[in-house]
Amino acid sequence: MEVSREIILGAIWETLYMVSIGLFFGATLGLILGITLVVTRKGHILENRWVFGIVNPIVNIFRSIPFIILLVAIIPFTRLIVGTAIGTTAAIVPLVLHIGPYISRLIENSLLEVDEGIIEAAKAMGATPWQIIRKFLIPEAFPSLILSVTTATIGLIGATAMAGAVGGGGLGDVAITYGYQRFDEMTILVTVILLVAFVQLIQTIGNRLERHFRHSS
């Protein structure tokens, strides 16, 4: 293997950095968009044809742009936000814009699973729309939301592999530049094993958390 232990460790750190920060902002964006998609749809608590009609296609557009294209296409925007268009931090901006809309769809699905009767009961109690979201929808969907975020996190790890295109670094980047492009099979193997372990770990944590919070069969 031609790459040093330092490079691998650095890459692990970069991946963790991109995934955790990207997930934090991506999940926040996804939660806001996901809730909006649910509550503004027809017949729901804050039905609003205009808001839904705008948010829904925007989410679709971001979902359909291949990540590598998005990465390059929004360079001016990235520069505006973080001051630079290259490096690990710069890679986080497109990662958030890529994963946020994806998470919003997962969250939308989770929230739509909540029995309509729950919302009816909430309305009968005189809950405000905000209370319905916070005290009824989110707690009831919580186990399912955990699984959604777990799935999204794993998707995010995949996306970070492409962050190398803007000098983002990370394990995926090491696999491509040192392993793939220099025909170093050992590097490919090591990075892939690390990524697999990472994904396994996250899925396990997600499943455990889900079970912990689910009180229904």
Add this chain to the structure above:
Amino acid sequence: MIEFIGTSKQYRLDKKIIKALDHIDLKVNKGDIFGVIGFSGAGKSTLIRTVNLLETPTEGKVIVDGKDLTTLSRRQLREEKKNIGMIFQHFNLLSSKTVFDNVAMPLTLSGVNKREIEKRVNEVLKFVGLESKTNAYIDQLSGGQKQRVGIARALVTNPKILLCDEATSALDPQTTKSILELLKRVNIEYNITILIITHEMEVIREICNRVAVMENGQIIETGNVLEIFSAPKTKTTRDFVQSVVRDEIPQSIYEQLQVANPNERIFKLKFIGVDVGQPIVSEVAKKFSVDINVLFGNITELQKIPFGNLIIEIVGADTETEKVVQFIKNRNVQIEEVLANGSKPRNYSGSDLGNAIYG
């Protein structure tokens, strides 16, 4: 307490207008346990939802405790909803929360302080008999226990009205009985007016004092429960009554009769209250020269008042039979001549209700 005045609700479905409610006029008095019965699609679900504005009427008004809720601001409406508890067929409880937190929810939403919540929640949980399940999650409970949680949650804000949307339809007969008993206690001990919608006549018989029958978005019959049970006016109502009070001759006996004597005259007698104790049949047999053949009889209880049904065959001269009918009528017993299957009146000999109904 609840008054529907020309209440209508229309939906538009694929250019077709559906009248879920068609000019409903109905008054539920304070202290009533009022039942609305109808087949699914009759509009009863929509009706009960207009009371707390889960459905807004497209025409007419619903006055609840003297207020037209549609004229209130959102804030006033939320405040008013604390006076209207509601329980549901599928309970609609939060599976992510414990029994305590479910029951506490209406109070939490209005920002009541913790100590007060704890006191009140424990109070209502005790009332519904679930104090031992305080920290259980909903999925650990049986259907009956779930509905008890639902009732506790509805009572926690001290409402004046309780709306029951098919509250026992998902429960077995035994559990249904115990939930109905509990609702009766809610009515008496907390003096809460209850509006129940159901498709089970059983529920009406067990606890309601007044009833309305709905069909195609309209009220087709309304009155106190004894009236409706003893003298149903429409086919639908008769069907509902017959679902719990059998007053038909069993098919096999009917066939035997057809063979034995196709020209017999058969009468249906209804006894209400004290009349049940009258030895009418034996008196008639002694006094008149007719033979009486008892074909069918049963007795049921409506709001503590016994209510009996008897189907008899009178064999004798027509003039003598008429005398018998008059004699029975004079004893304040309802009598009508029926075809032999007991369900279709041949011609009404009048329906005189005993004083027991009105008294």
